[in-house]
Amino acid sequence: MADLSDAKSVLHDYLRRNREDLVWKLDGLSEREVRLPRTATGSNLLGVIKHCLNVEAGYFGPTFGRDFPTPDELVPLAAYDEDPQTDFYASEDETKDGLIDLYRRVGAFADQTIDQLPLDAPGQVPWWQPGRQDVTLQQIITHVTCDLARHAGHADIMREQHDTAVGLRQNNTSLPDGYDWPAYVSKLTKLADQF
Numbered sequence: 001m002a003d004l005s006d007a008k009s010v011l012h013d014y015l016r017r018n019r020e021d022l023v024w025k026l027d028g029l030s031e032r033e034v035r036l037p038r039t040a041t042g043s044n045l046l047g048v049i050k051h052c053l054n055v056e057a058g059y060f061g062p063t064f065g066r067d068f069p070t071p072d073e074l075v076p077l078a079a080y081d082e083d084p085q086t087d088f089y090a091s092e093d094e095t096k097d098g099l100i101d102l103y104r105r106v107g108a109f110a111d112q113t114i115d116q117l118p119l120d121a122p123g124q125v126p127w128w129q130p131g132r133q134d135v136t137l138q139q140i141i142t143h144v145t146c147d148l149a150r151h152a153g154h155a156d157i158m159r160e161q162h163d164t165a166v167g168l169r170q171n172n173t174s175l176p177d178g179y180d181w182p183a184y185v186s187k188l189t190k191l192a193d194q195f
Contacts, residue, residue: 007119007138008114008118008119008138008141011119011138011141011142011145012111012114012141014145015110015114015141015144015145015148016107016111018145018148018149018152019052019103019107019148021152022048022049022052022148022151022152022155023049023100023103023104025045025152025155025156025158025159026045026046026049026096026100029045029096029162031095031096033045033162034046034090034096035047035089035090038157038158038161038162039158042085042088042089043088043154043158044088044089044158045155045158045159046089046090046094046096046099047087047088047089047090048088048151048154048155048158049099049100049103050075050087050088050089050090050094050099051087051088051151052103052147052148052151053074053099053102053103053106053107054074054075054087055144055147055148056103056106056107056109056110056144056148057074057106057109057110058074058127059110059125059140059143059144060109060110060113060114060140060144061109061113062126063123063124063125063126063135063140064113064117064121064123064137064140065123066109066113068106068109069109073102075087077127110144113137114137114141117137118137119136119137119138119141120136120137120138121136121137122134122135122136123135123136123137123140125140
């Protein structure tokens with residue numbers, strides 16, 4: 001639990017929670033199920049994990065002059081020139097367990113950056129536009145947490161579409177127990193049909 005009187009602790013706690021909330025959306029699913037496109041633009045659960053791990057490795061690595069110990073496991077920046085979606089899907093030689101393990105190691109790497117630097121530590125995001133590249137650790141924690149929360153929301157919907165597994169956290173759905181969801185959906189459909 002975060003020390004609520006310490007802004008860095010609170011920000012870091014939200015980042016960690018979002019990571020775990022995202023990863024559990026893949027629990028119990030097969031390799032095919034986590035790779036299967038769920039939207040018209042190809043969004044898939046494993047691709048979201050791969051994207052988020054590459055985001056964290058970049059923002060908490062080169063932005064602050066640090067290199068991930070095994071950079072060959074990450075998507076190199078040059079790969080985006082050939083395929084701008086390269087980090088949103090797993091290749092044939094990548095696995096669900098392997099990418100989740102890599103994400104946990106990237107998370108530990110990011111946590112080290114956060115632990116070692118003060119919130120006002122300066123950094124520079126090399127892939128941002130000139131004039132906007134200078135940042136602080138606080139800005140980056142906030143930026144990455146927001147990005148991760150957005151993707152966790154995507155994963156929530158993709159998982160619900162797959163097998164109705166829903167909820168904010170694995171052990172706390174934040175939804176009412178015993179609710180008649182088909183009746184609720186019917187009610188909302190009738191309301192929408194009035195327009």
